[in-house]
Amino acid sequence: MTDVKHMKWWGWGVEGVGFHHEDKPGFAPFVVDAVGIDVWREPVPPIDFSEVAVPPSQAGAELIDALTLIVGPEYATVDDLERVVHTYGKSIRDLIRLRAAILPRIPDVVVYPADESAVQRIVDLAVATNSVIIPFGGGSNIVGSLEPLPTETRPVISLDMGRLSRVLEIDEYSGLATIQAGVLGPDMEEQLNARGWTMGHFPDSFTYSTLGGWIATRSSGMQSDKYGDIAEITKGIRVVQPGKLLVVRPIPSSATGPSVREAILGSEGRLGVITEAVVQVHRVPEKREVIGYLFRDWDSALAAMHDINKSDAAPSITRVSDARETAFSFSTSKASHGISGQVQKALFAFLKRRGWNLDEVCLSFIGYEGSSANVAHQKSVVGDVLKKHGAINLGKGPGTLYDQKKFDTPYLRDFLLDRGAAADVSETSAPWSKLKPLYDNVFAAANKAYDEIGMKGWIMCHLSHSMHAGACLYFTFAFTHDGVDPIAQYDVVKSAIQQAFIDSGATLSHHHSVGLEHSQWEVADISEAGADLVQGMFTAVDPGENLNPGKILPTR
Known part of the structure; x- marks a missing residue:
């Protein structure tokens, strides 16, 4: 094994780290209500690698x-554990x-x-020997961008960039x-x-993903409202292609025909290896500062996010959870004792007297960065917008907890899998005018699907990554599977x-990319002509389909 860090072979993160609920009294009843499983049941651990x-x-x-001659004997391996670690990403x-x-x-190696x-x-050796090259970064991908095609008969090389x-x-x-x-x-x-x-780019996978x-995959981060997504951040790229090196110089802006830089962004290894x-x-x-706010309901929260985007404010984070995700967030809180618990109870009692339905409240986090003067100004502008929409300022406490837990959510999937439930995510983006009907349609589709498989299920959502024309909606869904064929x-x-x-x-993905998981919707998203254009690039660069074949568009 090399000194390059990898996640555990069977789940998220490293051995010995996971989600624990014993100090979260609201979690067990929440999960029973949401997906019908008892979290106190004895977990079924993964099998031993042996x-x-x-x-x-x-x-x-x-x-x-x-290959050994190129990288040295320590850095070319056919070890079983290494090969399994490099087979998949971390989707459900x-x-x-x-x-x-x-x-x-x-x-194979x-x-x-x-x-x-x-x-x-x-890369040149792979082409000369008609082998397959699959670039590997941190292994956090959740759309099947890393796995070899099951029908692949050629040797498969996982090229770890660590x-x-x-x-x-x-x-x-x-x-x-x-x-x-x-x-x-x-x-x-x-x-x-x-x-x-700082680069300011912090996706959920930040701890275990690479530049x-x-x-x-055209990633977005939690602070993309201020810093931009990776497509805006990236100015120059070097990409190894068969027999040549593609160089995009870091020019602030240019008019040099179709953008080669844009072609590489989101290419998932099919146009070469980014070095x-x-x-x-x-x-x-x-x-x-990250400040927590509470909205009366989802409609007022969406309207507020829209108005913040159209105002003079420029926060680093604009995130709001629907009522279901808000309930989930509250369920993962530790027991409140002393003054903080009393304050929370008093707040909820006050809101109830004002006529708020506490089952509909939505929790939001707004982030501010910069000089002290600028942060004060941004908070003032956003505060005026939120006041118009009736939001309640919860102060810095919830924002501090958000910062502490923001990279921990993926551990929950392993916890639920151990207990017979499956949870995953799907995210998209759409214009502001389409967000509410999109949200309603997705909930209706998911609940119909739960009825179809005959299982109790849950779906929740948050808005993130506000942009001029629209925003990202990020859905998390979970259901109790039958243990027979959970993938079906x-x-x-x-x-x-x-x-x-x-x-x-809406789009098939705002920032998780296409891979194998979403490829069946690619033509519907970009049109037949668009797919032909993309396929033309793949064929021009890689006529033998040696570079991560089958991803984004099926092999033709």
Whole structure:
């Protein structure tokens, strides 16, 4: 094993870290009501890795020897655990298959190049030997972008970028940083922060995802309202392609025909291996605050988010949960004692006297960053908007808790899987005028799907990533599966939600990308002509389909 960090093979994060509910008195009754499972039941742990029947490597000795010559004997491996770790991402489909040892096709060899030259030699070798290359960053992908096609008969090479993990240079005058693509989020920010800078990009997967993965999937972060998503942040890119190196220079703006930079963004390894990027960076802000607010209902919350976006305010975070997700958030809170518990009870009693239905309240977090003067100004502008919509300011306490827990939610999927329930997410974006009907349509589709599979289910939503023309709606859904074929049941629910996106004029994904999971909706999203254009790029760069075949568009 190398010193490159990976998540545990069967779930999210590292061994010994997980979700615990014993100190959260509201969680057990919430889960019983939502999906009908008793969280106190004895969990069924994943099988021991020694019981997993791992398919043997199909890579010949000649290919392995050639790869070893490029990267060194420590960094080319056919180890069973390494190959399984590099087979899937971390979607619920992936986790179910891993726990059931469903491994129809796994990488035959894992390689860890040390530099761009080694990546070039590996890609050229793969093409020369008619092998498949699948780039691997942190392994957090949830749309099937990492797995080999089950019908693949050629040798499969997982190209782990974890050794390319340095911030190479900061152009402080321009606010640009040159960074290797394999760096994990925390390691990148640590290197930038040490010199007083930040990229400001914090997706849910931040702890276990990489810069190259963000670019390859068009990622968005929790603070994209201020810093932009990865497509706005990324200015220059270096991409290894068969026999050549694609270089997009970090020009602020240009009119040089169709954007090559945009073509690489979201390409999921099908147009080459991203080795390096030049990205926008900002000075670490003098002050940062996340304030909690409470809205009377979802309609008033949506209207407030719209009006904040159209105002002179420029917050870093605009997030609001619907009533169902708000109830979930409250259920994961630790027991309140002393003054804080009394204040919460008094607030809810006050709102009830004012005629609020406490089952409809919506929790929001608004973030502010910058100088002290600017933060004060932003809070004032947003405060005026929220006052018009009747929001209640909850202060910094909830925002502090949000910051502490913001990367922990994925652990909950493992917890529920251990107890016979499946939970996953689907996110989309649509114009402001379509958000409410989109929301209603998705809920109707999901509940119809739960009826179809005959299982108790739950769906909840939050708005995030406000933009000029619209916003992202992020849905979390869960259901008790029958233990016989949970993937088939999941497909019914997931397909219903995704189809509701398309039918409601929304996109198939705002920031999780396409992979295999969403590819069946790609043509409906971008049109037949759009799919032909994308396929034309894939064919021009990779006529032999050696670069992560089958992702985004099926092989043709």
